[in-house]
Amino acid sequence: MLSLLAKQRFKQYRVFFLLLLISFSLCIAIMHSFGLFYINMKEGFIQHSKLTDVLVGPSQSQNALFKEGLLLQSSPKAKIPEAVLNKSPYIDSLSPIIFSDSHRNKTVIATTDSFFHNLEKKLKATAFDKGRAFRNKEDIVIGATIAKRFNYKLGKRVELSHGHGHHHDEVMIVSGILNSTSTVLDNCLFIATEAYESIHHLKKENKAQFYWISAKKPIFSASIANTFHQIKGLSALAPASYIKQYLRSFTAVKSSITLCLLALIIVFAMQLISMLASLFHSYMKEARVLFTQGSSLLFITFSFFLDQCLIIGSSAIIGISSSIALCSVYSRAIQKITLFPLTHLAFHIGLYASIIIPLLLLSFLGTAISLLLWKKHSRSLKI
Amino acid sequence: MSKSLSYYHNSMEKWLHLKELQYQWPNSSKQLSINLESAANSLLISGKSGVGKSSLLNLLLGFLRPKSGSIHCLGFDKPLHKQKNVSSISQELLLLDELSAKDNIRMAASLKKVVCDELLYSYIVKVLSIDEFEHKAIKHLSIGQKQKVAIARALITKPKLLIADEASSALDKHSEDNMLKLFKHVSKRLGTKIILVSHHEHIKHHFDEHLRLKQEGRYDHVKLISETTI
Numbered sequence: 001m002l003s004l005l006a007k008q009r010f011k012q013y014r015v016f017f018l019l020l021l022i023s024f025s026l027c028i029a030i031m032h033s034f035g036l037f038y039i040n041m042k043e044g045f046i047q048h049s050k051l052t053d054v055l056v057g058p059s060q061s062q063n064a065l066f067k068e069g070l071l072l073q074s075s076p077k078a079k080i081p082e083a084v085l086n087k088s089p090y091i092d093s094l095s096p097i098i099f100s101d102s103h104r105n106k107t108v109i110a111t112t113d114s115f116f117h118n119l120e121k122k123l124k125a126t127a128f129d130k131g132r133a134f135r136n137k138e139d140i141v142i143g144a145t146i147a148k149r150f151n152y153k154l155g156k157r158v159e160l161s162h163g164h165g166h167h168h169d170e171v172m173i174v175s176g177i178l179n180s181t182s183t184v185l186d187n188c189l190f191i192a193t194e195a196y197e198s199i200h201h202l203k204k205e206n207k208a209q210f211y212w213i214s215a216k217k218p219i220f221s222a223s224i225a226n227t228f229h230q231i232k233g234l235s236a237l238a239p240a241s242y243i244k245q246y247l248r249s250f251t252a253v254k255s256s257i258t259l260c261l262l263a264l265i266i267v268f269a270m271q272l273i274s275m276l277a278s279l280f281h282s283y284m285k286e287a288r289v290l291f292t293q294g295s296s297l298l299f300i301t302f303s304f305f306l307d308q309c310l311i312i313g314s315s316a317i318i319g320i321s322s323s324i325a326l327c328s329v330y331s332r333a334i335q336k337i338t339l340f341p342l343t344h345l346a347f348h349i350g351l352y353a354s355i356i357i358p359l360l361l362l363s364f365l366g367t368a369i370s371l372l373l374w375k376k377h378s379r380s381l382k383i
Numbered sequence: 384m385s386k387s388l389s390y391y392h393n394s395m396e397k398w399l400h401l402k403e404l405q406y407q408w409p410n411s412s413k414q415l416s417i418n419l420e421s422a423a424n425s426l427l428i429s430g431k432s433g434v435g436k437s438s439l440l441n442l443l444l445g446f447l448r449p450k451s452g453s454i455h456c457l458g459f460d461k462p463l464h465k466q467k468n469v470s471s472i473s474q475e476l477l478l479l480d481e482l483s484a485k486d487n488i489r490m491a492a493s494l495k496k497v498v499c500d501e502l503l504y505s506y507i508v509k510v511l512s513i514d515e516f517e518h519k520a521i522k523h524l525s526i527g528q529k530q531k532v533a534i535a536r537a538l539i540t541k542p543k544l545l546i547a548d549e550a551s552s553a554l555d556k557h558s559e560d561n562m563l564k565l566f567k568h569v570s571k572r573l574g575t576k577i578i579l580v581s582h583h584e585h586i587k588h589h590f591d592e593h594l595r596l597k598q599e600g601r602y603d604h605v606k607l608i609s610e611t612t613i
Contacts, residue, residue, distance in 0.1 A: 004482060004486050004490055004493075005490075007481070007482065008480075008481045008482050009481075011481035011520075012480065012481045285477070286479065288477060289477045289478065289479055290494065291464075292473065292477055293490070293491050293494045293495065293536075294465075294495045294540075295494050299494075382437070382441045382446045382447070
């Protein structure tokens with residue numbers, strides 16, 4: 001019977017429903033996309049800040065250092081000798097980051113074993129899903145996304161590209177696959193610094209674009225960063241404190257987003273009320289039919305609620321799905337804006353709750369208004 | 384007010400009691416006063432426009448409140464419009480326009496939580512010739528066809544009491560006869576009591592009793608069929 005009622009209502013108000021559906025879906029898609037961007041940025045920043053205690057690179061702005069040295073977005077020409085960094089007594093270990101060649105448009109990083117040890121320490125999880133770090137020059141370690149996307153297994157032979165040419169002589173063999181870290185590392189490949197020198201016929205120079213430093217204790221991070229930041233030609237930052245500052249400056253953006261969402265919810269409520277006002281007569285006639293046919297007030301209330309849920313629910317499904325679809329299609333463009341790959345497209349309880357709870361409240365509001373109108377209307381009922 | 388002409392036999396069970404019922408129209412000095420008891424299976428209420436036929440039905444159903452007096456019908460405590468086994472047909476018909484005739488009829492059974500009797504459904508649909516437009520949406524039907532659907536919808540729930548306001552106003556002679564035939568059938572087979580408001584007094588011979596409302600609150604109450612026929 002409820003399906004019959006839904007059929008009647010859909011046919012009766014189809015144009016109105018359709019318009020409302022489009023505008024609601026659009027509102028929800030915007031709300032969802034905003035939420036997705038914000039969560040992605042916040043979680044991306046937090047996850048990346050865990051990777052290292054201190055980041056050192058050639059002299060540049062903090063922002064550029066963060067983007068290039070931690071998010072591995074591009075490689076500066078300047079290199080820094082490891083010897084300069086051995087001054088601080090608080091350093092536990094150093095991991096060089098050398099932008100090497102590429103493989104199928106994915107970044108290849110040359111580093112040392114210590115990189116993986118530090119990774120385990122920072123993320124408090126096993127670094128390797130399968131295999132191990134490098135033991136010889138032919139070994140290559142790949143990120144979780146690379147393994148999944150290209151279906152690479154241990155022992156797979158991998159060729160590296162450099163500029164226009166290919167290092168056909170230097171075929172690498174996958175020795176390890178990293179666990180997923182939800183960071184840029186998932187999309188990278190790693191070779192030993194010795195392999196990098198051998199491929200490029202370089203002498204052992206110990207020069208890297210960046211260094212990821214693990215402090216003896218996290219409390220020393222700021223001090224180490226400060227020490228190196230003073231040295232000419234170097235810039236350094238402690239990602240954890242940098243993120244705190246960054247997110248603090250991001251509070252203004254968050255407040256704007258919250259205000260936007262609130263405005264959208266108000267628009268939503270106004271649309272709902274205007275719908276009920278426009279459809280008052282036919283809506284009340286329908287309630288009257290139900291009432292004269294013996295429906296209880298509870299059933300009529302439920303049918304009103306169902307109506308609201310039908311519009312709002314289908315809008316939520318369409319809005320969220322289109323938001324996810326659009327974010328997937330334009331993930332590269334979004335990555336340029338938010339700096340991070342969209343890794344949180346999947347179900348995120350906080351985001352969904354922040355959308356669904358206001359929607360549910362709106363459904364109750366719509367039901368309450370309909371019920372009030374009905375109560376007033378039913379006082380003058382006659383056959 | 385003329386005296387009611389009552390011919391009841393004492394052994395007949397009276398199901399309708401309107402005791403000193405008075406109704407005052409709002410913002411008007413016009414008043415309806417009725418004192419009536421009935422044991423008939425079918426009651427026709429007629430009268431000119433504005434004498435209070437529909438108001439009397441609304442009083443019976445509980446949509447209007449009397450100024451004084453009381454209404455007792457079939458021993459129900461609640462207002463009749465809240466009773467599951469009372470059906471009513473409004474002048475406005477109150478059908479769901481986008482649904483088919485069939486869906487409207489079946490929905491009534493479902494709303495009143497009555498299992499739709501397929502035999503009864505087929506019979507009603509056949510007698511009222513609804514089968515010709517059973518699957519058409521109400522919005523595409525004529526007023527007469529809509530009236531037939533409203534009648535079918537009221538009867539499908541096998542009510543104890545059917546209250547109909549101008550149920551045959553848009554029906555042709557043949558369809559009106561069929562409707563009355565159907566009313567008689569359900570009254571006999573299901574024991575449904577029928578109260579019909581109509582302008583057409585020529586149909587009074589189909590009813591057990593006739594209540595003719597007149598101007599200024601007067602009325603004639605006539606028993607038309609002998610007790611043995613009832």
